[in-house]
Amino acid sequence: MEIRKSKPPKHTPELLQKAKAAVQSAFFGIRDAISAQRKKMQQKPLPKSEPESKPVSSMAHKVSSWNPDEKSFVPHVVPAQRRRIRYDRILLVALLCCLIVFLCIYAFKCSTQSDKPQMLAANAPVAATEEAAEEATVTTTTTLSPEQIQQRHTVYEKTIAVVGDSIASGFELYDFIPAENGLAKGCVAIRNIHDFTFEDENGVEKDIIDVLQEKQPPYIYMSMGMNDINLLSADEYTQQYTTEIGKIQAVCPDSDIIVAGITPITPSSTFSSNTTIQQYNAALEQAITQLGKENVAYFDAFSIVVDPATGGLADQYSAGDGVHLGTASYPALLEALYPLLDQMPVPPGFPELEQQILSAETTASGETTTETLSDARGN
Numbered sequence: 001m002e003i004r005k006s007k008p009p010k011h012t013p014e015l016l017q018k019a020k021a022a023v024q025s026a027f028f029g030i031r032d033a034i035s036a037q038r039k040k041m042q043q044k045p046l047p048k049s050e051p052e053s054k055p056v057s058s059m060a061h062k063v064s065s066w067n068p069d070e071k072s073f074v075p076h077v078v079p080a081q082r083r084r085i086r087y088d089r090i091l092l093v094a095l096l097c098c099l100i101v102f103l104c105i106y107a108f109k110c111s112t113q114s115d116k117p118q119m120l121a122a123n124a125p126v127a128a129t130e131e132a133a134e135e136a137t138v139t140t141t142t143t144l145s146p147e148q149i150q151q152r153h154t155v156y157e158k159t160i161a162v163v164g165d166s167i168a169s170g171f172e173l174y175d176f177i178p179a180e181n182g183l184a185k186g187c188v189a190i191r192n193i194h195d196f197t198f199e200d201e202n203g204v205e206k207d208i209i210d211v212l213q214e215k216q217p218p219y220i221y222m223s224m225g226m227n228d229i230n231l232l233s234a235d236e237y238t239q240q241y242t243t244e245i246g247k248i249q250a251v252c253p254d255s256d257i258i259v260a261g262i263t264p265i266t267p268s269s270t271f272s273s274n275t276t277i278q279q280y281n282a283a284l285e286q287a288i289t290q291l292g293k294e295n296v297a298y299f300d301a302f303s304i305v306v307d308p309a310t311g312g313l314a315d316q317y318s319a320g321d322g323v324h325l326g327t328a329s330y331p332a333l334l335e336a337l338y339p340l341l342d343q344m345p346v347p348p349g350f351p352e353l354e355q356q357i358l359s360a361e362t363t364a365s366g367e368t369t370t371e372t373l374s375d376a377r378g379n
Contacts, residue, residue, distance in 0.1 A: 153338045159353060161217035163208060164188060167263060167325055168223035176330045183211060189227035190240045213251035218347040220248060221337070223260040223301065225280060226323065229272050234280050238287040245296060254347045258340065259288050260301040263329075267312035269322030274312050277302065294345055304336045305329050 161181045162171045165188040172182025183198045197205035200214055212220065222245075228237050245257060261281035264274050281302055288298040305325065307314035313322070317329040347353060 149338075152342075153334070155353070156219065156338055156341055157334070159217065160219040160221055161212070161215060162221045162223065163193075163212075164221075164223035164260075165225075165227055167226060167323075168221070168260075170325055170327075170330055171221075171334075174327050174330055176334060181217065183208060184223070187227060188224055189231075190224050190237060190244060191228055191232055193224070193244065209247055209251055212248055212255075216252055217255060218350045218353050219341065220252065220255050220257045221260060221299075222257065225262040225284070226271075229262065229276055229280055234283040237280055238283045241284060242287050242291065245291070249293075249296075254350065255295070256341070256344050256347050257293075257296045258299050258337065259284065259296065260299045260333075261285065263301050263325060264306045264311075264313045266315075266318055266322040267310045269312075271323050274306075295347070297340060297344055299337060299340060301333055301336075304333055 157177055159181075160177060162168050162177060162184055164184040166184070166186035169182060169184035169186065171177045172179055172184065180201060185196055185198070188196055193208055196208070198208055198211045200206050200211050206214075225237065225241075232240070241259070245259070248255070248257060261284060262277045264277060265271055267274075281300070285298045285300075288296060305314055305317040306312065313325075317326055317332065318324075319326040
C-alpha cells in the first residue's frame with residue numbers, strides 16, 4: 001500500500017501573505033496613531049481651573065455645570081491622565097484583536113496543511129486525463145488478413161510510377177508494374193535526367209516533369225544514382241536530387257514520393273565500391289530526412305538485395321554483370337516497399353485510390369472491414 005498526502009490549496013500561501021501584511025499594516029497604523037495622540041496630550045497644558053495635585057471626585061467629572069454667562073451646557077473636561085489611560089486601553093484592545101486575527105489565519109493554514117493520508121493500492125491504475133482518454137478512443141487497429149494485404153499491394157502495383165535508370169527499368173521490363181507506369185531508361189542519372197524524354201499516355205516524347213504533370217500518379221518511385229557516383233560528389237548528388245524532388249512536388253503536390261537508395265554491386269565488380277555507394281546513400285537519406293516532408297520518404301533498397309556475408313550484391317539478385325539486378329530482385333524490393341507505403345499518408349488528391357484499396361480488402365475477406373485506410377496507416 002502507498003500513502004499519499006493531500007496537498008494544500010495553491011492559494012493558501014498567497015492568502016496568508018496578504019492577511020499577514022494587512023494585520024501588520026493595521027497594527028503599525030494604530031500604534032503610530034496612538035503614539036502621536038499621546039505625544040500631543042503630553043504637550044498640551046492642563047486646565048488652570050483644575051490643579052493636578054487636587055483630587056477630583058468621580059461625581060464632579062460626571063456632572064456637568066451650568067454657565068450663566070454663556071447660557072449653554074458645557075461638559076466638564078476629562079483630565080489628561082485619564083485620557084492617557086483610555087488610549088492605553090485602546091492600544092491593548094487593538095493588539096489583542098491583531099493577535100486574534102493572526103491566530104485565526106495561522107489555524108486556517110495549519111488545517112489546510114494537515115496530513116490526511118489516503119490509502120491507494122500500489123498497482124491501482126492512475127486515472128487518465130480527459131485528453132489522454134480522447135486519444136485512446138481514437139486509436140483503433142484491425143488486423144488485416146494475408147489476402148487483404150495482398151489485394152492492397154496489388155493496387156499499389158497498378159498505381160506506382162517508377163522514374164530512374166536502367167536498374168529501375170527492370171520493374172517494367174519484368175512486368176512487375178504496368179508499362180505505362182515505367183518512366184526509366186538506361187544511362188539516366190540525376191545529373192542528366194532532363195536530357196532524356198519519356199512517353200506520355202499518348203506516346204508523345206516529353207520531359208519527365210511534363211509527363212508526371214499529365215499523369216499525376218499517386219505514388220512516384222525514384223531510383224537513380226549508379227550513373228552519378230563516379231561523376232558527382234555526394235553533396236552534389238544529394239543537392240541535385242532534392243532539387244529534382246522539389247520540381248516534381250511543384251507539379252504533383254498530392255503524390256507520395258519514395259526515394260530509393262543505390263543498390264549494391266558484387267564484390268568482384270570494378271565499377272565502383274560498396275563503401276562509396278553506402279556513403280552516397282547515407283547522404284541521400286539525411287537529405288530526405290532534412291526535407292521534413294510527410295509525403296517524401298527514403299527507401300533503403302541497398303539492404304534488401306545485399307549479401308550480409310560479403311557486403312555486396314547477393315548472387316540470387318544479380319543479373320550477372322555485377323551491377324544490374326536480376327528478376328528475383330524486383331519482387332523482393334516491392335515486398336519491402338509496400339509496408340512503407342502503408343505507413344505513408346494516403347495521397348489526398350486520390351479519393352478513388354482509397355476506395356480501390358478498401359474494395360480490394362473487402363473482396364479478399366468476403367466481408368466489409370471496419371478499419372479505414374487512415375487507421376491502418378496510423379493517422
